[in-house]
Structures are given as structure tokens and as C-alpha cells.
Amino acid sequence: xxxxxxxxxxxxxxxxxxxxxxxxxxxxxxxxxxxxxxxxxxxxxxxxxxxxxxxxxxxxxxxxxxxxxxxxxxxxxxxxxxxxxxxxxxxxxxxxxxxxxxxxxxxxxxxxxxxxxxxxxxxxxxxxxxxxxxxxxxxxxxxxxxxxxxxxxxxxxxxxxxxxxxxxxxxxxxxxxxxxxxxxxxxxxxxxxxxxxxx
Numbered sequence: 598x599x600x601x602x603x604x605x606x607x608x609x610x611x612x613x614x615x616x617x618x619x620x621x622x623x624x625x626x627x628x629x630x631x632x633x634x635x636x637x638x639x640x641x642x643x644x645x646x647x648x649x650x651x652x653x654x655x656x657x658x659x660x661x662x663x664x665x666x667x668x669x670x671x672x673x674x675x676x677x678x679x680x681x682x683x684x685x686x687x688x689x690x691x692x693x694x695x696x697x698x699x700x701x702x703x704x705x706x707x708x709x710x711x712x713x714x715x716x717x718x719x720x721x722x723x724x725x726x727x728x729x730x731x732x733x734x735x736x737x738x739x740x741x742x743x744x745x746x747x748x749x750x751x752x753x754x755x756x757x758x759x760x761x762x763x764x765x766x767x768x769x770x771x772x773x774x775x776x777x778x779x780x781x782x783x784x785x786x787x788x789x790x791x792x793x794x795x796x
Contacts, residue, residue: 602752602754603715603716603719605752606618606716606752606754607716607719607720609751609752610627610628610629610720610723611629611720613628613629613632613634613635614628614635614751614752615627615628615635615638615639615642615749615750615751616628616750616751616752616753616754617728617739617742617746617750617752617753617754618713618716618723618725618728618754618756619710619712619713619739619754619755619756619757619759620654620708620710620713620725620759621680621681621682621708621709621710621713621759621760622682622708622735622759622760622761622762622763622764622780622781623727623728623735623736623737623759623760623761623762623763624727624728624735624736624737624738624739624741624742624753624759625654625725625726625727625728626639626642626643626725626726626727626728626746626750627639627654627723627724627725628723628724629720629723629724630651630653630694630695630696630722630723630724631694631695632695633695635724636651636695636696636698636724639651639724639726642746642749642750643726643727643728643729643730643731644730644731645726645731646731647698648699650696650697650698650699650700650702650703650704651696651697651704651724651725651726652684652703652704652705652706652724652725652726653694653696653703653704653705653706653722653723653724653725654705654706654707654708654713654717654722654723654725655705655706655707655717655721655722656707656714656717656718657679657680657707658672658675658679658707660707660717660721660722661705661722662690662692663690663691663692664689664690664692664694664703664705664722665685665687665688665689665690665703665705666687666688666689666690667685667687668687668769670769670774670790670791671685671687671769673790674767674769674787674790675707677790678782678786678790679706679707680707680708680709680714681707681708681709681781681782682706682708682709682760682762682763682764682765682780682781682782683706683764683765683766683767683782683787684704684705684706684764684765684766684767685704685705685706685767685769686702686703686704686766686767686768686769686770686777687702687703687704687705687769687770688701688702688770689701689702689703694724695724696724701770702768702770704766705722706764710756710759712754712756713756716754727763728742728745728746728750729742729745729746730745730746733745735761735763736759737758737759737760737761738755738757738758738759739753739754739755739756760781762780762781763778763780764778764780764781764782765778765779765780765781765782765783765787766778766780767787773791774791
């Protein structure tokens, strides 16, 4: 990401736009999670079913302070796998944004992508979902985003090729936690932490 692209992306987010971003997994659509119109635009671009919530990406775990309730177990998982391809589903905290729209839990993640990390440092947490129409394959490159979405995103940030596999998701809002989707982090790897192995 060149400096002018970063500056432009930050400006677009601040005025309520939607951008396509690289991550360590797949490319995503992103917007300001406190802007209801921007959140709704992501749903429209993706044609995402309304009952499916978006994920928050942050530069570090501290970005989610007050937004979610992080249990001791969730802290252990975050310490072991963040930054990286693990999304934690957690109960919402006292600070409320426009996501989740209806649910009482929120998926959060700290990605391991240096350019995205730089962007998140300027914008704060971003509401995200993969940059594809619902039901289609998630894009791994900026070119694939452009082919899938055309000009629907206000800017597509080219950050190289992503890992190509969507993040592992674990719901820590229930006891015991439930693995919703296995991705780059295996069930076996998660179980080591769930069973008390040190981070």
C-alpha cells in the first residue's frame, strides 16, 4: 500500500465509504462500524443475508476494549493466536457500535497483515466481511476482488496475495466454547489451549 492509497483509504472510511482490504486470509470489505449507512452498504454490496453479522478487525486486542467481554479463555486464545487467522465470537460489551445489528455476540480478530495493521492504526476497528458476493468464493487477490465486485467498493487496496483460507472461528460466548469453522488454525491447535496448555 503506497502512502497516497493509505491516506485515501482512511479518508473514505471516515466519510462513510466502503473499501476492499487485504488480510492474511482473504480480501475483505470494510467500513466504519459506527456508521449504520456504511454497514448497510456492505450488506448490499455482498448481498449478505441480514441475519449474518459482520466481524470486527482491530490492530491489537486493546482495540476491542469495551466492545466485547473477553473471558480468561478468550484471552488465552488471543495470546496464542493473535495476530493471526482466528476469529473469536464474544459477548458484546458496554460500548455499542452498529455491529452487531441484532445479535448479542460479536466476532473479533487481529489480522497478521502489515499493511492492514497500518491502516487499522489510523482508522480503529473496522467492520468486515469477505469481499465477494454471498455464496461465491472469497477472493485472494485485488484482481479477484475487482472481477467479483466491479466498482462497488470505493477503493481496492492491493496488498498482495492472501492466504486463501478464511479464518478459524470459535464461539467463546458459550460454555464450553464451540468451534464454528476450522480454517488455518486446526481444531487440534485450539484444543491445546482449551485444555490448558500455556500460550
